[in-house]
Amino acid sequence: MLDIFLQLLDGFGTTVLLFAVTLVLSLPLGLFVCFLSMSKIKIIKGIARAFVSIIRGTPLMLQLIIIFYGPGLVFGAEFSFKSRLLAAIIAFTINYAAYFSEIYRGGIESIPKGQKEAGKVLGLSKGQIFSKIVLLQVIKHIVPPIGNEIITLVKDTSIARMIALVELTDVAFDLRKAQGGGLWPLLAAGLFYFAFNALVAFILRKIEKKLSYIKV
Numbered sequence: 001m002l003d004i005f006l007q008l009l010d011g012f013g014t015t016v017l018l019f020a021v022t023l024v025l026s027l028p029l030g031l032f033v034c035f036l037s038m039s040k041i042k043i044i045k046g047i048a049r050a051f052v053s054i055i056r057g058t059p060l061m062l063q064l065i066i067i068f069y070g071p072g073l074v075f076g077a078e079f080s081f082k083s084r085l086l087a088a089i090i091a092f093t094i095n096y097a098a099y100f101s102e103i104y105r106g107g108i109e110s111i112p113k114g115q116k117e118a119g120k121v122l123g124l125s126k127g128q129i130f131s132k133i134v135l136l137q138v139i140k141h142i143v144p145p146i147g148n149e150i151i152t153l154v155k156d157t158s159i160a161r162m163i164a165l166v167e168l169t170d171v172a173f174d175l176r177k178a179q180g181g182g183l184w185p186l187l188a189a190g191l192f193y194f195a196f197n198a199l200v201a202f203i204l205r206k207i208e209k210k211l212s213y214i215k216v
Contacts, residue, residue, distance in 0.1 A: 004175060004185070011171030012192050015157045018085065018167065019196075022092040022153060027146075029093060030100025037105060048101075055098035061159050064091040068163045088160040092153070099149055107142040108134065140211045147204040154197050168192055 036048035055063070068087040072080030081087040111134050119129035158169040172189035176182060 007171050007175065008168065008185070008188055008192065011166060011168040011189075012196075014085065014166060015168040015192075016196070018088055018092065018157045018160060018165075019154055021089050022096060023150065025089070025093040026096035026100055029097035031104055033097055033101035034104035034108070037101060038108070052098045052101055055095055056102070060091070060095045060156060061162055063095055064088060064159060064162055067091040067094075084160075084163050084165040087163060088165050092156070092160075096149065096153060100146065103142050103145045103149070104138070106145075107138040110141055111137055136211075143204070143208055143211060147201075147208075150204065151197055151200055154200060155193060158193075 033048055033052065036044055037052060039045045039048070064087070067090055068081055068084065115133050115137075119133050124132065157167060160167050161170040161173070164170070168189050172185040175185035179185060
């Protein structure tokens with residue numbers, strides 16, 4: 001029994017790693033894509049919005065498969081991914097950056113223009129207006145929707161099984177086969193996901209509480 005638990009724990013470690021690296025990379029990348037999509041240069045704005053539309057309009061599973069298998073099929077075996085984890089991180093980061101970019105954009109555009117104009121009247125620069133007036137309000141607006149995406153990310157990590165990445169769900173299915181088809185390994189994996197999501201939700205509630213002093 002202990003050996004089985006350790007196998008699940010090992011798979012869970014990969015799940016947490018995929019989640020953490022994706023989150024760390026996709027949050028700033030999403031902000032960068034957001035700024036591109038709000039650019040005054042039409043071609044840059046158009047490319048950024050087309051990118052977001054394509055990523056949001058296609059399944060993450062399909063994107064994962066294309067990123068993992070695509071380079072090898074198009075350019076030859078020497079360009080194939082040697083690391084399934086790296087391929088998963090790239091696919092997940094691109095996908096979630098697109099979603100985060102739209103959340104950022106919605107938060108920025110939700111700030112009344114009058115507040116920005118008031119900042120100009122006070123002699124503030126564009127950078128000061130953004131950091132002192134816009135940023136904190138945007139953060140409060142976007143924390144709930146970003147929190148929902150983060151919780152979804154925890155569960156979406158199971159999709160990495162499609163490229164045979166040995167994460168929690170993959171280990172659970174292997175154990176199920178080894179145990180003769182019982183459901184309990186999958187239920188055990190579900191408990192891991194539930195506990196992790198509960199921890200993430202708790203942290204997000206703490207963050208929202210910290211931001212409650214901001215009046216919008």
